[in-house]
Amino acid sequence: MSDIACRELCKTFHQGGETITALDHVSLDIEEGSFVCLFGPSGSGKTTLLNALGGLDTPDSGAITVGGQRLDGLSRGELADLRLHNIGFVFQAYNLITVLTARENVEFIMQVQGVPAGERRALATRVLEEVGLAGLEGRRPGELSGGQQQRVAVARAIATSPALVLADEPTANLDSRSAAQLMDLFVTLNKERGVTFVISTHDARVMGYARRLIGMRDGLIVSDEQQQPHAMDV
Amino acid sequence: MNVTWVLAWRNLWRHRRRTWLTVAAMVFSNILLIFLVSLQLGSYQMMIDGSLAAFTGHIQIQHRDYHEQQHMYQDVPAVVDLATRVRALPGVEAASARAEAFALASSAERSFGILLTGVQPRFEPAVSTFPGKLREGRYLRDGDEQAIVIGAVLAQNLKVAVGDELTFLGSGRDGSFAAGVATVIGIIDSGLEEVDRSMAQVPLGWFQQVFAMGDAGHAVVVRAPSVDQVQATASALRSQPAPTGELVVLDWETLVPGLRQAIQSDMTSAWFTYGVLVVLVAFGVLNTQLMSVLERTREFGVMLALGMSPGRLARLVGIETLLLAGLGLGLGLVGGGLLSWYLSVAGFIYPGVEEMMERFMLGGRIYPEVSAVSMLIGPAAVFVGAMLAALYPALRLFRLRPVAAMQVA
């Protein structure tokens, strides 16, 4: 389902008379069950690419297929449904809905999906425990540390069993201990559930976890290699 | 220009949408208030003019008990002479003598009770609009005798037309039996059913003969140049040496107390409406200014830390509110002024309430009164309300502690 294919993606931004090419004819295939890291200097187009893959942003030209489904031509609502059921997002920060507790944040998307209350509750408890947050379910985001917040976001992303998780610099705001824990969590989920991960990062230690490393610069893919993953030293 | 003012002005536009919405609320209320107040004042003016011009006049000189008791013998001696003298006084536009009696009017087929008025045919049209509402025949002339003009409904009830004869019976000034026969020479259709049902006018001289009044009458009806000048004219009349001690000068507020009170009771509900509008706008401003202060807590904290006094910050918020309210005031005045001015030319009709309007002498269109009062009273209240609303947000600044404020996310 999570086979991703993009062909000739282009995206430009215009700012103050200047044209910025954020994606320059990017073509890319990612198989189901991959663990991919995007890296590259700031402004190289990582976020733009992730947003395009998740259907948050539409490229100027080119085609994206996620799990056999062409994204171009889908309405906003259909894109939303695709994300709701198949794709999980984890951002650098501000991942959570501030007025909801950790448990409610996890349950919220399932509730929108229409999962029955009992099932929802059980699942939320389980995934929160899985990400190491047992006992903190009732706290609101403001009462959690940055790392804990990120783990709630991950719990939320995996609770609905998406085939694909897109994570944009998920560790940027975390100390190295929390970052390592988060990455271990990702690896476990990837191995045990076959969830595809596409993670953008500046952090060399995060890159170590990836089985495939894609380098970007000025909107172009400049390197793409397989590697033997190795966990970071804490 | 002062830097504080520039800063205040820029701050205002940090949230364009919010500022415009707040200004729009003020403009809306201001336009509405200007419209309502000028309409209200305009219709009062018309109510007063219409009611008084119809029959009562602005001022009447009567026997001091006549207004209360209306007895035939409570009269004004030498009423025609008095009217002539009054007419010559400054501040008097017109004056006419009248005498009144209740009588039973009979035609060949029918009888009805009427209010018979003896009038001076030459001067009556200058104090009353009834003679002008003639539908058939002609109005009375000097020298007419045994002639009568009657209201249209009365004519219908009595089954008489112009040229028919009417007999009327009543009692004279001395209580004696009084009777007369007159030919209907005109029929008046004032549009007011109550009046057209009972009104009848005959020449004063003949009235005096029939009802044994001698040279007396019951009132000298006076018209001042305008309603506003009634008080001046009335005091001028009061300062004249009276021919007898029994006479009084009554202005319209005494003659038709219901009119002023109808206006007052209408005003009460109008003030309620205006008050509600102003309060609601003030709440809007309170909300906006409180938000704008709260969201700048951190910034204010820094300013305090840099040594700015809370007073200066409060002043800044005050100036911001002043600019905001000023904007609402200016735009509201322009909008409301244009609307009222247009309506004061084109007129305004309340749809569907014709019967009600007629009862208050407001036939057809109302022309709003555009004046400094009608333009400024509402917007000024909104302005003051807005400034008061800013007090709470501004005063909060005095409780602000720099360190705590800077830690606010």
Added chain:
Amino acid sequence: MSLPLAALGTLAWRNLWRNHRRTLIMLAAIAIGVWAMIFMAALMRGMTDQMVRNGLQTLPGELQLHQRDYRRDPSVVNSMEPPAGELLQVLQSAPVAGWAGRVRVPAVISSERGSRSVTLLGIDPEAEQALGSLPEDLFEGRGLEGKGDRGLVIGASLARRLETALGKRVVIMSQDPDNNVAERGARVVGIYRGRLQGDEDRFVYAGRAAVQELLGIGQQISEIAVSGNDYRRVDEWYPRIAAAAGSGLETLTWTELDPFLGSMLAVQDGFTLVFMVVVFLALSFGLVNTLVMAIFERVREIGLMQALGMRPGLILGQIMLESLFLLCLGLVAGNLLAVLTIAPLASGIDISSVAQGMEMMGMSATLYPALHVQDMLMSTAVVIILGLLASLAPAWRASRLDPVAALTRD
């Protein structure tokens, strides 16, 4: 797809209290607005109700029957026979609560000191009781004691103007069917205070048989007044009576008899609605502003929800729910406030300082604000419908936010 209302509801409710000061201020504004709507409506309804009731007692009845030509030519000539047969049957059955046949003629009343033209009413006091048409406040003397009573009951103001008093004789003059002056001396047996001063001057009451005898019209009467005790529902039973009355008689409801009175209800409803809408419009700026601010503060969160897969419709629904909660809370507070402030006024507001002005409008010196469920519902409808309409624009904008731009907003 069913709307996950519970999820949106929790979210909307919590979001409402994120900025509790702003919410409370807006709530207060809505509550005051709603209070004003209902309070004004209650005052208006009190006024109209009183005007209509006073008017109906003067008319009297919600329905009147006359001889065909009577209204065009209100003379004793156009009298009618008392009801019989089918008409009598209908008049004596429900929903008619009371009816009375009366003689109504123009007359002149004279004392030694003056004369006035009046309306002479020849009545059957018992029958009038059911119509509530007799003056309630007998100031001096006694009321009429049956239709044969030969005395007169006159208004206090008329007595003053005629300088007559209880027990004195006056002369009443009217016209018989042959247009001869019919004249009779009668004793003033009662003096009443009317609801309106105009009534005191105008209406003189006498026993019906005595008036019929004076005018020489046998058993004939001028009008039949009918009441069903609810002026709003006349139209339901009016056709039955009209049919029984036949074509020789004219059957008219109060709205036709007194168009001024008839227009009152519509005018009041219209005015109340206009007032409510105007108050709401003044409120709506604040409401929209509150929503715009609430959305502005959480643009990022809205972007997040979009990224999580919430359809634009759900975002819109969430904002609308938030607005709905705010409106409902304001409505509850406003309605409570209205009930609490109107209840103590139920015994009437004294407005005697403007009594004569009120009389011009057909009302008396005490105003009874009338709290009607109908007005509360109307204000609720106005606030909810217009409130949601006003919220639609900001909510729509929120649902159309570009997720990427929203997420990167700081």
